[in-house]
Amino acid sequence: MHAIENGATGSLRRPVRAVYWLLRACHPGPTAAVTLLVGGLAVAAGRSGPQALLMTAAVLAGQLSVGWSNDAVDAARDAVTGRRTKAVVAGEVSAGAVRAAAVGALTLCLPLSFACGPLAGTVHLLGVAAGWAYNLGLKATALSWLPYAVGFASLPAFVALGLPGRPWPAWWSVTAAALLGVGAHLADVLPDIAGDLATGVRGWPQRLGRRRAALLLPLPLVAATVVLVSGGPGPAGATGLLAVVASVAVAVGGVLLAGVRPKAPFLGAVVVAAVDVTLLLRQGTGFG
Numbered sequence: 001m002h003a004i005e006n007g008a009t010g011s012l013r014r015p016v017r018a019v020y021w022l023l024r025a026c027h028p029g030p031t032a033a034v035t036l037l038v039g040g041l042a043v044a045a046g047r048s049g050p051q052a053l054l055m056t057a058a059v060l061a062g063q064l065s066v067g068w069s070n071d072a073v074d075a076a077r078d079a080v081t082g083r084r085t086k087a088v089v090a091g092e093v094s095a096g097a098v099r100a101a102a103v104g105a106l107t108l109c110l111p112l113s114f115a116c117g118p119l120a121g122t123v124h125l126l127g128v129a130a131g132w133a134y135n136l137g138l139k140a141t142a143l144s145w146l147p148y149a150v151g152f153a154s155l156p157a158f159v160a161l162g163l164p165g166r167p168w169p170a171w172w173s174v175t176a177a178a179l180l181g182v183g184a185h186l187a188d189v190l191p192d193i194a195g196d197l198a199t200g201v202r203g204w205p206q207r208l209g210r211r212r213a214a215l216l217l218p219l220p221l222v223a224a225t226v227v228l229v230s231g232g233p234g235p236a237g238a239t240g241l242l243a244v245v246a247s248v249a250v251a252v253g254g255v256l257l258a259g260v261r262p263k264a265p266f267l268g269a270v271v272v273a274a275v276d277v278t279l280l281l282r283q284g285t286g287f288g
Contacts, residue, residue: 038155041159042056042159058109064101080198106132109125116158120157120161123161127155130147131151134148141203152181152184173228183218187269189205190214193205217265217266218269221247221251222251225272225279228279240279243275243279247275250268251265251272
């Protein structure tokens, strides 16, 4: 009897474990962050509950497809560098299963995106295509920053173009989002630069080297703060000026402390990025 019960328990645990590792393979942190950002922008833009949920679902499907395709494409490279935290390298799921999940999520993303409007859907899918292009080869070129910039810039544009009348997003929201994307690229690649170089990946941050990439990391994020404060609706005000001063102080502080605390530039960039996201959510997408 106990053997039967243990066998039944094991058969239940196996699919649950596979789902767990498959979810880990989608890059859950960035996927959740981008999805929640768009959900917040949709609510800030005045979208109703169902409409905001539709936009959020479209972005979630797109981000899942990009995350899973990244792990599927990089499976062999991750194995060479011994990244045992990766689901495929750990042997918990196959590269084929991750690839199938990526294609399935992309297939779901298509109708969800176009359900938000033809122009909005096209813009969102352009951002998703940029993520796939990065995974399929652009990550190893000097233009590795471009898919991140395009992908992030597409998010406020997607929300704005999905509104009644399809208004164009304001330049400052798209520009700030693109700068956030460049910062996200540097932050995402920074911990893996040595392994990337060992496997022949020579994107923009890898060409800069770890030290220069770490020092550069806060700059696009501070620039995003300046764009949001100076270009946003209404005068900058004391809050906006305080945001700029705080971003510059934190970024410079991180760079100055890099010699004694190597992670200081990265931590400073996280703080500045949080300021930028708060400003973006507060000001919305704007209209051109």
